[in-house]
Amino acid sequence: MTNRVVITGLGAISPIGIGKDAFWQGLLAGKSGIDKITHFDASDFKAQIAAEVKDFNASDFIDKKEAKRMDRYTQFAIAATRLAFDDANMDLSKEDKERIGVFIGSGIGGIETLHDQYNTIFTKGPNRVSPFCVPMMISNMAAGMTSITFGLQGPSICPVTACATGTNAIGDAMRVIQRGEADVMVAGGTEACISPLPVAGF
Numbered sequence: 001m002t003n004r005v006v007i008t009g010l011g012a013i014s015p016i017g018i019g020k021d022a023f024w025q026g027l028l029a030g031k032s033g034i035d036k037i038t039h040f041d042a043s044d045f046k047a048q049i050a051a052e053v054k055d056f057n058a059s060d061f062i063d064k065k066e067a068k069r070m071d072r073y074t075q076f077a078i079a080a081t082r083l084a085f086d087d088a089n090m091d092l093s094k095e096d097k098e099r100i101g102v103f104i105g106s107g108i109g110g111i112e113t114l115h116d117q118y119n120t121i122f123t124k125g126p127n128r129v130s131p132f133c134v135p136m137m138i139s140n141m142a143a144g145m146t147s148i149t150f151g152l153q154g155p156s157i158c159p160v161t162a163c164a165t166g167t168n169a170i171g172d173a174m175r176v177i178q179r180g181e182a183d184v185m186v187a188g189g190t191e192a193c194i195s196p197l198p199v200a201g202f
Contacts, residue, residue: 009088011080015051071110072192077142101154105165109139
């Protein structure tokens with residue numbers, strides 16, 4: 001018989017609401033998160049709509065200095081994790097953090113950082129590229145920074161399977177618990193790809 005795995009806490013940073021309750025009420029009301037793009041000037045684009053996360057303030061969840069060193073997709077992951085721990089009423093100071101892991105995936109990762117730093121290298125030269133460029137950009141930073149922020153020392157992995165990434169992460173995290181490799185897993189997906197290149201590409 002396999003070990004039973006249950007979801008004990010939920011965290012949502014979404015275009016129809018921030019937090020589990022706002023997200024659920026948005027679903028019940030049939031709220032659409034799709035609207036005109038405001039994150040950048042999309043007036044020259046054929047498609048000018050997207051599902052943006054609005055009213056998100058990273059400093060509500062993360063130290064301002066630390067938030068500046070993270071791409072928006074990583075900020076979303078840490079904020080959602082904090083909300084999930086709160087929802088689960090989990091006091092991490094009483095938990096064995098070596099038995100808590102993180103499987104948070106992203107299809108694209110820090111594409112906004114990549115876009116900004118490409119602009120920097122071509123307009124200002126290589127010496128002006130941020131030393132945080134790579135740590136902000138690569139896809140596994142959401143999982144990595146979540147592990148670091150909360151001091152979680154269990155398995156930490158970033159699945160990258162396009163639009164299936166979040167579900168992939170949850171399924172894989174479940175199996176980690178079933179195998180007895182961790183007692184608790186933070187699992188899900190994060191994306192912040194509403195910037196010129198991805199919108200043009202899609």
